[in-house]
Structure formats: structure tokens, C-alpha cells
Amino acid sequence: MSDAFLTTRRDALVILAGAAALPAQAAPPKFFTEAELAHLAKLVDVILPRTDTPGAADAQVHVILDERCGANAALGARWRELLGRMSGDPEAAVKAAVDTPDFKLLKDSTIDVYYATREGLRQELGWNANTYLPEWKGCTHDEHR
Amino acid sequence: MMNTANQAAPNVQRSTEVHEVIVVGSGAAGGMAAWNLTRQGVNVLMLDAGTRFRRTQFWSHVKPWEAREKAALGQKPPQFYVDTKEQPYLTDEKNPFELVRVWGRGGKTNVWGRVSLRYSDVDFEGPAKDGWEIPWPIRYKDIAPYYDRVEQLIGVCGGDDDQDSLPGSKFHLPAPAPRCGERMIMRAAKQVGISLVAGRRAVLTKEHNGRPKCHFCGACGKGCDIGAFFNSSDYLLEPAFKTGRLKVLDNAVVARVLVGDDGLANGVQYFDRTTREERRVYAKRVIVAASCIDSTRILLNSKSARYPNGIGNSSDVIGHYLTEQVRFHMYGFAPELIGTKAQNDDGIGGEHIYLPRYNHRGAKRDYLRGFGSQFWNTGAQPGLFWAKQMPGYGADFKKRVKDRFPALMAMHPYGEVLPYRHNRVRVDGTPNDQYGVPIAKLEYRTGENEQRMLKEMYAMAESVFHAAKAEMLPFTRGAIDSYGSAIHEHGTCRMGDDPKRSALNKFNQMHDVKNVFVMDGSSFTTASEKNPTLTILALAWRASDYLAAEMKRGNV
Numbered sequence A: 001m002s003d004a005f006l007t008t009r010r011d012a013l014v015i016l017a018g019a020a021a022l023p024a025q026a027a028p029p030k031f032f033t034e035a036e037l038a039h040l041a042k043l044v045d046v047i048l049p050r051t052d053t054p055g056a057a058d059a060q061v062h063v064i065l066d067e068r069c070g071a072n073a074a075l076g077a078r079w080r081e082l083l084g085r086m087s088g089d090p091e092a093a094v095k096a097a098v099d100t101p102d103f104k105l106l107k108d109s110t111i112d113v114y115y116a117t118r119e120g121l122r123q124e125l126g127w128n129a130n131t132y133l134p135e136w137k138g139c140t141h142d143e144h145r
Numbered sequence B: 001m002m003n004t005a006n007q008a009a010p011n012v013q014r015s016t017e018v019h020e021v022i023v024v025g026s027g028a029a030g031g032m033a034a035w036n037l038t039r040q041g042v043n044v045l046m047l048d049a050g051t052r053f054r055r056t057q058f059w060s061h062v063k064p065w066e067a068r069e070k071a072a073l074g075q076k077p078p079q080f081y082v083d084t085k086e087q088p089y090l091t092d093e094k095n096p097f098e099l100v101r102v103w104g105r106g107g108k109t110n111v112w113g114r115v116s117l118r119y120s121d122v123d124f125e126g127p128a129k130d131g132w133e134i135p136w137p138i139r140y141k142d143i144a145p146y147y148d149r150v151e152q153l154i155g156v157c158g159g160d161d162d163q164d165s166l167p168g169s170k171f172h173l174p175a176p177a178p179r180c181g182e183r184m185i186m187r188a189a190k191q192v193g194i195s196l197v198a199g200r201r202a203v204l205t206k207e208h209n210g211r212p213k214c215h216f217c218g219a220c221g222k223g224c225d226i227g228a229f230f231n232s233s234d235y236l237l238e239p240a241f242k243t244g245r246l247k248v249l250d251n252a253v254v255a256r257v258l259v260g261d262d263g264l265a266n267g268v269q270y271f272d273r274t275t276r277e278e279r280r281v282y283a284k285r286v287i288v289a290a291s292c293i294d295s296t297r298i299l300l301n302s303k304s305a306r307y308p309n310g311i312g313n314s315s316d317v318i319g320h321y322l323t324e325q326v327r328f329h330m331y332g333f334a335p336e337l338i339g340t341k342a343q344n345d346d347g348i349g350g351e352h353i354y355l356p357r358y359n360h361r362g363a364k365r366d367y368l369r370g371f372g373s374q375f376w377n378t379g380a381q382p383g384l385f386w387a388k389q390m391p392g393y394g395a396d397f398k399k400r401v402k403d404r405f406p407a408l409m410a411m412h413p414y415g416e417v418l419p420y421r422h423n424r425v426r427v428d429g430t431p432n433d434q435y436g437v438p439i440a441k442l443e444y445r446t447g448e449n450e451q452r453m454l455k456e457m458y459a460m461a462e463s464v465f466h467a468a469k470a471e472m473l474p475f476t477r478g479a480i481d482s483y484g485s486a487i488h489e490h491g492t493c494r495m496g497d498d499p500k501r502s503a504l505n506k507f508n509q510m511h512d513v514k515n516v517f518v519m520d521g522s523s524f525t526t527a528s529e530k531n532p533t534l535t536i537l538a539l540a541w542r543a544s545d546y547l548a549a550e551m552k553r554g555n556v
């Protein structure tokens, strides 16, 4: 995906279509089974779904979580328990889990990972910082004084 | 077997050279001492527990998502922070103290927050006025010329909006304009009678002493790839090397200060961090500047027949009176900014405003000392920890998060903790580290004075957010961030006029051992509500001036 700053909704949709056209991710999961990973993709998408911008699964949140679990067996075991309890229809599973530690883990992790991806931080939130600016202007709005 | 300071194992490597001055540590304090002494013609041997962090390897411009891509290629950012597995410390399980250490050239200044506030006489006169513990042996006028020099040397931006609790400077570089959210905080604070000032930060908002100016990328916490904020390695050690009078031993973990028959220090014992070998180097004078806790550990471990209690510790104050600040974090969203387009809010990293102490004015409080506040994270900043505190999930939640992204207002009040004797660093009865040297145990808890102050701190913070009509994130009144999280440890080798109640004189020289100086935050008599590094730099400059003069006079 290009690193260009996406400003318009149209751009976003074009990119999304491009992403969807890519072959399914090639590398095998690092920790989960294919079935677990597919279910995790659905769960993270319930938390942050695709709208006019990419959702959590578009941003590969489940894949990144799988990588983390691959590097940390205790974390993986914790997620596997969660997946065991949150099986079945993803919407219903999330709804039933609200207020549980499983929900908190799912929601917090999805937020942490998604909003650090290109899709979440740049495309969804419009963050385009950490650049080189010749000058700093700060707030230029009279109404904010 | 534990070696006491004066018994070396027979196979220990000793260099026979006697150096003019040994400096332990290369952070703000050690770097300043080495820079100031070498430029005055003194030869310095510096020992540092790590190595140089190379700016070309900083990840200043690695975007959050690129970090994963780089990690997949086996690349790593510089490992600034000391791993407690390698270098453990103990803390009280009920009251854990989080100790943040950076070992390597420049120490914590590689990643510090750069807030650079002068202490005022409200700070220096505090203990003399309220009678809590010993008075400072210096006043603002003693240190003011050194603040001037430090600011000119390192470059500190700020305004001329001084207050009695926050003295100003003729040498500030231009202050960056506030972000939108910061303007709203200023406006709201004004409504409740609190005047904020432009932040004072050691960031080069214009070219300074041949160093490039900041390009407003907000990445300071990852290290600055162009060195546009003060770090001891680039600003002090590199010029000191150019004099030809500075030698640095990297990966040299100092364990003890060695003592001769005359009761004076004559060198240090250290362990090579890569080979674990014990070594000794000798000098006529020793400056300990390994940052508060590590320096204190070295001093307390420097036991000998002459100093059974640790070197220079006849007063038994070394290790006691550990202090920093209590702080908390409060967040809300500015209604005017909710749903607006995210701007580039990087600026010079960290907030552009500061709330100076004001509680010494007006009615007398039911507690001693005071607080100020910082505001980092205000604006559209990556790291959406706050979204986790918002209820819900799904498309509507995603929209609410996006709308609030530009609107975050953050407040972080810092309140001074009184020096208490029971707050301490100890090495007696603690386990040894991998070199056989007792590790530090930190015992720390705050008291009623802090509880009372926190009440006003919370009331102040709430009133500002209320005036801003902010939509609040949840908070618990009275809750504080973990002990140690301010990263401003002080007090465990304090200065004072009375040798029975202090370890150092007003020039950071040991009362007991005239050729040992301790120049980091451990020398502070009180913590104040402010960040300490500007004051550490000023005190180290002043102390090393004094040392150089005393050397010329043949007194030490």
C-alpha cells in the first residue's frame, strides 16, 4: 500500500478495494490455527468494523496479535482461552462478553494495535505527523484564544 | 566473598596511573562536570556503565507501523532503558517504586522530557520557612548565574512570562505557539484565576551554537536524530573530547569508591560489563554522578574500616530522605475540537505551556510545599490509551474515537513530596548483583501532607476542565501514578550547612571526605514540584567551578 496521505473517502475506498484484491496472506499463522485466526479476525472487526475506512481486520490486527502470541506463549494461552469462550457468532459473543476480562483484553488490544497501523492512525484518524516541518505555527484560530 | 572497599582480590587488574579526577556517570551531572573541568585544563577519566547511543540509529522517524516492519527484518531501536533482569533492584511490594535508569553515554538525557524550569526562592527558602527538615544551603542568587550559563550553553526555549515561583531568563530561545487544545486549557485556567506560562524546554527552536534547529517532529521520546535537544553526550562529552583531556571507560560499572589510609578517596572499583572482570582505577579526586539511586548505592557500598557506614556518611543521612513528586493524569475533550480535522500537533514534543506553582499566594494551606502542572499529550497524538476508557464498541464507537482524536486535553500535576527519613535506599542485607555487589532496595511511601496537597491538586484540575466544559474521561480522586514514575529522584545524599544532618556542603563536596563530590539529584535538599535537570546542570557547573578553583589553590 502506498504511503501517501489519504485525504478523501474515494481514495480510501480505492485502497480498500486494492487490499481486498490481494491474495490471502501467504505466511502461516505464528501461533493460532487458521480457524482460530479467522475467528479472531471477526472478533476484532466487531470492535472496530470496516466503515468508510478500513476496519481492524483490514488493518491486519488479528495477524499482528498472532505474531505477538507467537513471541509470548503465556499471552498466546490467554488468547486461546478467550477464543474458546468467545466462539460462535462473533457479534453475539462480543455482546455476551461485555464487562468481562475477555472483552477488555479484546477491546484494549484491538485499540492499541489498530490505531498504530497505517489504516487506523493515518487513514481513519487522519494523523500525518512525525514529519519535517520548517516552521511551527501552532493554533492560528482567533476563536480559540 | 564480598570485597570491602580496601581489599582487592589478588588477581584484580589495577592501573598504576593516578588520574587528576574520576567522574562516575556521563548523564547531565557527570557530563557537565567533565565538560567544565576539561575546558579548564583538568584531565578527567570518566567511567560509564554503558556505551554511546548513536544518533544515526535512533528511530525518531520510524512511524508506529514501520516499527513492525523493521522488527520483522531483525532491526531494533536503541535499548535505552536498563533491563532489571540484568541490573535488579528491590522495592517494597506494598509500595512499589518504579526506578527508570538509562546506562550509557548521556544517561537519561537521551530521552528526557526536556522541561527546564528554574527553581526559585519559593523552593530554596521553603524548608527554612516551614521548618520541615534541614534548610537548603544556597539561595536563588547563588545559582542564578549558573542557570544563565546553562541556558546559553544548551539552549532552552521559553517566554518572558515569569512568576515569583518561576524565575525567567534573558536567554530563552523563542517559545513555540500553543496547540489549539493548549489554548483552551490556558483560557479555562484563566477563568478560574490561574495564569499559565509558555513552557520552558531545552529544545532548539532556532539554530543555536551551531546546532540545527528542531524540525517539529514530536519524536523526542525516541531520541532526537539531529540532536536538537540537549543531551549530555553530544552537548558536553563531544566538546570535552575535543580538549584532549577526557578519557571515557565504557561499560565500566562502578561498585565502590576506594579510600586510602589518609581517609581520602583514591579511586574506584568497577566491573567490566562485558567481561565481568573486577578492575580498579585511581585518582586524586572522585566525582560521583551516576544519578540519584545508583550514586547512593555506590556510596553506601563503599564501606571501609574508616567509613563502616558507607563513605562520607558519619551523619547517617546518606540513603535517607529519598524524595520526588506525587503526580496524576486527568483527561478531557475540548468541545470545540470534537469532530474537527486532526492537525499536526507534534510541535517540539511535549506541551508548550506550563502551570507554575501558585499556592504560596493567598490563604495559608493545611499542608506544606506546592505543585505545578504539565500538559503533554494534548492534541492529536498517537497512542490512543484514552479510547480504551470510552464505553462501547463497533461503528459508533469508532466514530466517537475519531471525533475525539483532535480534542484531547491532558493535565499532569506534580506535587512536592516532603523529605522523610523513612524513605530510603538501602544496601544492607540485600542480595548481590552478578558482580557480587549488594543491590539497592527502595523503601518509599508518601504521607498525610501529600494526601492533603493532592486534594487541592485534584480540585484545581477539575476546576480547569470544568471551566473548559470538557467531556471528561473517568478518574478517581486522590489516585496517583506509581512512585518513581516522575523519574525525579532526589535527596539521598543531601547538601546542607550542618555536617551532622547533611552529607555535602553547598558545593556538593562531602563534609567528611573533601576529595569526593556528589553532583546529581541525590544532592538536593528538597525535591520542589519542578523537574530537576536544569538545576542539576547548574549545580554541577557551580560545583566543578569550585573544585577547579580548590585544585588551583592546592586544597584538594
Ligand SMILES: Cc1cc2nc3c(=O)[nH]c(=O)nc-3n(C[C@H](O)[C@H](O)[C@H](O)COP(=O)(O)OP(=O)(O)OC[C@H]3O[C@@H](n4cnc5c(N)ncnc54)[C@H](O)[C@@H]3O)c2cc1C
Residues within 6 Å of the ligand: B024, B025, B026, B027, B028, B029, B030, B031, B047, B048, B049, B050, B100, B101, B102, B103, B104, B105, B106, B107, B108, B109, B111, B112, B113, B114, B115, B116, B252, B253, B254, B255, B289, B290, B291, B292, B294, B295, B298, B487, B488, B520, B521, B531, B532, B533, B534, B536
Ligand atoms: C522519560 C524521561 C523524561 C524525563 N523528563 C524530564 C524533564 O522533562 N525535565 C527534567 O528536568 N528531567 C526529566 N527527566 C529526568 C532527567 O533525565 C534526569 O534528571 C537527568 O538525566 C539526571 O541526570 P544524572 O546525570 O543525574 O543521571 P542520568 O542522566 O541518569 O545519568 C547517569 C549516568 O550514570 C551512569 N551510571 C549509572 N550507574 C553507574 C555505575 N554504577 N557506574 C558507572 N556509571 C553509572 C549511567 O550510565 C549514566 O551515564 C526525565 C527522565 C526520563 C527517563
Ligand code: SF4
Residues within 6 Å of the ligand: B060, B203, B204, B213, B214, B215, B216, B217, B218, B219, B220, B221, B223, B224, B225, B226, B227, B228, B229, B347, B348, B349
Ligand atoms: S521535535 Fe524537535 S527536538 Fe524533538 S525529536 Fe523532533 S526535531 Fe528533535
